Amino acid sequence: MDDDELIAAVAAGDDAGLRELFTRHAPWLAARLRGVLPAAEVEDVLQETFLAVWRGAGGYRPGGPGSAGGWVWGIARRQAALFLRRRGKAELLLAAVDVPGRQAADPAETAVIRAELADAVSALGPAGSPNREAWRLMYVEDRTVAEVAELTGVPEGTVKSRAHRARRQLRAALRRREPAQDGGGR
Amino acid sequence: MTGRDEMAGDHDSLAGRGPGPGDVDLDRVWLGVAAQVWRRDPGPAERAAARLLRSPGLARALVTTPSLLAGWLIATAVVLLAGLFATLGTGTPYVPLLAPAVAAAGIAYAYGPGIDPAWELSRSMAVSDRIVLLARTLAVFAVNAALGLAAAAAGAAAVPNAAAVTFGWLVPMTAVCALALAAATLAQSASAGVAAGVAGWVIVVLAGQSASGRLTAVITDAGLVLPYLAFAAVCAAIAWAATRVPRGT
Amino acid sequence: MNVEINDLTRRFGRNRAVDGVSLRAGAGVFGLLGPNGAGKTTLLRMMATVIPPSSGTLRLLGRDPGSYGPRREIRRRVGYLPQNLGYYPGFTVAEFVEYFALLKDMPPREVPRAVAAAVEQVGLGGRARSRMRTLSGGMLRRAGIAQAIVNQPEVLLLDEPTAGLDPEQRVSFRALLRDLGERATVIVSTHLVEDVGAACGEVALMDAGKIVFHGTPDELTARGEGTGAAGDAPLERGYSAVLAAARSATAVRS
Numbered sequence: 001m002d003d004d005e006l007i008a009a010v011a012a013g014d015d016a017g018l019r020e021l022f023t024r025h026a027p028w029l030a031a032r033l034r035g036v037l038p039a040a041e042v043e044d045v046l047q048e049t050f051l052a053v054w055r056g057a058g059g060y061r062p063g064g065p066g067s068a069g070g071w072v073w074g075i076a077r078r079q080a081a082l083f084l085r086r087r088g089k090a091e092l093l094l095a096a097v098d099v100p101g102r103q104a105a106d107p108a109e110t111a112v113i114r115a116e117l118a119d120a121v122s123a124l125g126p127a128g129s130p131n132r133e134a135w136r137l138m139y140v141e142d143r144t145v146a147e148v149a150e151l152t153g154v155p156e157g158t159v160k161s162r163a164h165r166a167r168r169q170l171r172a173a174l175r176r177r178e179p180a181q182d183g184g185g186r
Numbered sequence: 187m188t189g190r191d192e193m194a195g196d197h198d199s200l201a202g203r204g205p206g207p208g209d210v211d212l213d214r215v216w217l218g219v220a221a222q223v224w225r226r227d228p229g230p231a232e233r234a235a236a237r238l239l240r241s242p243g244l245a246r247a248l249v250t251t252p253s254l255l256a257g258w259l260i261a262t263a264v265v266l267l268a269g270l271f272a273t274l275g276t277g278t279p280y281v282p283l284l285a286p287a288v289a290a291a292g293i294a295y296a297y298g299p300g301i302d303p304a305w306e307l308s309r310s311m312a313v314s315d316r317i318v319l320l321a322r323t324l325a326v327f328a329v330n331a332a333l334g335l336a337a338a339a340a341g342a343a344a345v346p347n348a349a350a351v352t353f354g355w356l357v358p359m360t361a362v363c364a365l366a367l368a369a370a371t372l373a374q375s376a377s378a379g380v381a382a383g384v385a386g387w388v389i390v391v392l393a394g395q396s397a398s399g400r401l402t403a404v405i406t407d408a409g410l411v412l413p414y415l416a417f418a419a420v421c422a423a424i425a426w427a428a429t430r431v432p433r434g435t
Numbered sequence: 436m437n438v439e440i441n442d443l444t445r446r447f448g449r450n451r452a453v454d455g456v457s458l459r460a461g462a463g464v465f466g467l468l469g470p471n472g473a474g475k476t477t478l479l480r481m482m483a484t485v486i487p488p489s490s491g492t493l494r495l496l497g498r499d500p501g502s503y504g505p506r507r508e509i510r511r512r513v514g515y516l517p518q519n520l521g522y523y524p525g526f527t528v529a530e531f532v533e534y535f536a537l538l539k540d541m542p543p544r545e546v547p548r549a550v551a552a553a554v555e556q557v558g559l560g561g562r563a564r565s566r567m568r569t570l571s572g573g574m575l576r577r578a579g580i581a582q583a584i585v586n587q588p589e590v591l592l593l594d595e596p597t598a599g600l601d602p603e604q605r606v607s608f609r610a611l612l613r614d615l616g617e618r619a620t621v622i623v624s625t626h627l628v629e630d631v632g633a634a635c636g637e638v639a640l641m642d643a644g645k646i647v648f649h650g651t652p653d654e655l656t657a658r659g660e661g662t663g664a665a666g667d668a669p670l671e672r673g674y675s676a677v678l679a680a681a682r683s684a685t686a687v688r689s
Contacts, residue, residue: 015223016561022216030210039209046210047218054223217555221547224529224554224563236543243537250523250534303521307582310483310517311538312510 003068004060011057018054025069026050029076037080045083049076081141124166131169134162243313244321251322253292254329262288262330266337273341281341282355282405283391285334289359290366290383292330294376296322316429319371327363331356354405361414362387364421371428436461437590437620438482443491445477452477454644455491464616466635466652467624468674473641475624476518479592482622483515496589511540514583518594520575524568528559528578531567535582553585556611558604572599580608584615591621597630609634632656632670640677647681 001009001017003024009017026046033042052075060071124132130152137148138159148163149156228236228245235245252258265288269280296319302308308315338352365386370379394404404410438460445453453474467475480486481493484500496512498505523531532550541549554563557577567575576599583591597605612634615621625631631638632652640648640655648655652670659672664679666672 015220015564018219018223019216019560022212022219026212026215030212030215034210039211042210043215043218046212046215050215050219051222054219213555217548217551220551220555220560220563224551225547226530226533241540242543243540246534246537303523305521306480306485306517306519307515307521307535308538309485310510310513310515311535312507312540313538314507 004062007053007057007060007062007068007071010054011060015054018050021053021072022050025072028069029072032073033076033080041083045076045080048079048083052079084141120170123169131162131166134159135166135170138163239321241313243311244317247313247318248321248325251296251326253295253326254322258292258295259329259333262292262333266333270337270341274344277344277346279338279341279345279402279405281334281337282352283401285330285338285355286359286362287384287387289327289330289334290362290387291380292326293323293363294366294370294379294383296326316426319429323363323367327360331359334359357411357414358387358390358404361418361421364418364425368421368424368428371425437496438622439492439494440482441492443478443481443493444489445474445481445486446489451644453481453488456641456644456646458639458646458649460620460622460637462616462618462620463636464612464621464623464634466631466638467622467641468626468628468631468638469641470626470678472643474644475641476594478641479515479594479622479624480517482590483513483517483592484509485515507540511586512589514586514588514591516576516579516583516593516596520579522567522575522578524566526567527564528567528570528581529554529563531578532582532585536585539586541586549585549587550581553581556584557581558607573601573604576600577604580611587619589619591615591619593621593623595625596623597625597627605630628666628671628674629668632668640674642678642681643685645681648677 001020003021006017006021010021029049030042030046033045037045049072053072056075060068062068121132121135124135126132133152134148137143137151138145143151145156145159148159152159228242229249232245232249235248236242239245239248248254265284266281269284272278272280308318334355335352338355342352362383366379366383369382370376373379390404391401394407395401397403398407400406436459438458440456440458443453443456444451456474456478467478469475477486481488482495484495484506487501493500495509498509500506500509523534526534529550532553533546536546536550537543551563554560557580559574559577559581562570562574567578570578576596580593580596583593597608600608609630612621612623616634616636623630623635635652638648638650638652638655639646648658655673655677656669657673659666659669659674659676662672662676664672664676666675
């Protein structure tokens, strides 16, 4: 069965279909999430993702090759954001930051990465400063540009450029692999 | 977890296969998903029973009693309704005459190897099969009594001697149910229980009719109350003895 | 020692189904071999606290199952797969395992995950919500194993667990036994000698209610060497040799 058929089966209540979907998709989803989250959190998010797949399979509309994968990834991203919103670990999700080679192999390294991220985010400015706030709302809480514009009271174009600047600064800070000084970003 | 239908002794875990990251335990994740997808969510009745009885296992055993499942209850209600309409039509109180037999069948089918295929296994459980039997018997009796009372009360207006007939059958019903239970546990067969209960009741009713000319004699005769209860007690004792752990000789 | 049995006897009328059996078992896989009618099932039923002994002592997990409280506590920590399992046709596999998990007094919050683990461990993950009436004989047996292991028992009693399993499944099952035997006492009663050799660290052979051999599979094999006893494999020859010796000794005595 192909992915579209599997999802249709799951929508009809076939749990064996869900198991097959898990076998096919969980590994790459885990790898993608692992780039930005520690292993334990990846496990929790992945579990919530597939429970959401189970409950929401009826809402899937087939759209050609790869659309199933995209649909599942969309769910995973939303679950990751929801998870972080609940847990408040705002500093950790870097879904938009493409920094190669960031997979941690053991808890000690994870802790180091967390520390680096915390420091790097502080390079965006004090908490509440425009770029940092834009970053937090858009990439950590996964809100749309329109939502952020409304929440912060600025035009959408401004939101987009702040987010862009924040991403650039973070990337630079992480590549330097040293804590950025405070009072940087604007 | 394996993609194929085999047992997991071979350490064939998803986490070690494919492109997944090595430190994410995908098997564990799947178990978390499966736990939520496969579970049977206890309904409000089961949850209430679990709190009341302080035993989730006993509550689950109760709600899975064959004679408390929807199909059986509906059939019981249909029989009693038929009796009710017959009563309204003819003035003969059919509900009190039917209810004991129906209840006896329900009691027989609450129990035992005749209806419990996993009999041996049930006898090795922490929530013992005797406790399950007791709880199920009481529940079936209570449900049948409630349904019977409702039907009898609805038809009471059409019948002479309404009060005695509406309630008086509860005592014979206890005796008949106890008889069915004793027969089922002794013979280790639900069918034996139904047969004994129904046949016993029919015999008693007909005997009462031939002795006094009235079909309802066995229900309304107050002098029979003590004998009924004594008989019920004896049958209950037989059932209790029949379900004890078999002694070595 | 999870299981301590001393001079245990069980009579049915005048027949001694189990006759003066003694054994002690700790963690590991313990095989119980013997022909039909040897008393293996009766012995297992006593260990499962389904029937009491006629005489002798039985201690499980350090407790005496003769009284209600200890018996209930033992039953929470034991898993049992009877020879004749029976099943509820309308239940799904998961419901079946869940039912017995609850009857073993498992805390309800732990039950769903334990059920999922047990069902996956026996390879029924793809059939978890299938009704039991749709399962083959081998699958039903595996569902029975799942309910036995769901509460992670310290004593696991399996009566002919491989009945109905195909050879490939029997191999996976032996691997599962080895895993389980790492922490628990697993007692497997079987008339299939090769199952024993591959999985068990210790073996007892029963005949006519008595234990006629107790040792390792290698020792049993050694008993068959050079005797010309029947059997395709060394372990089977040991089995036949011991049985023959026991029966001729009985014949001589009587």
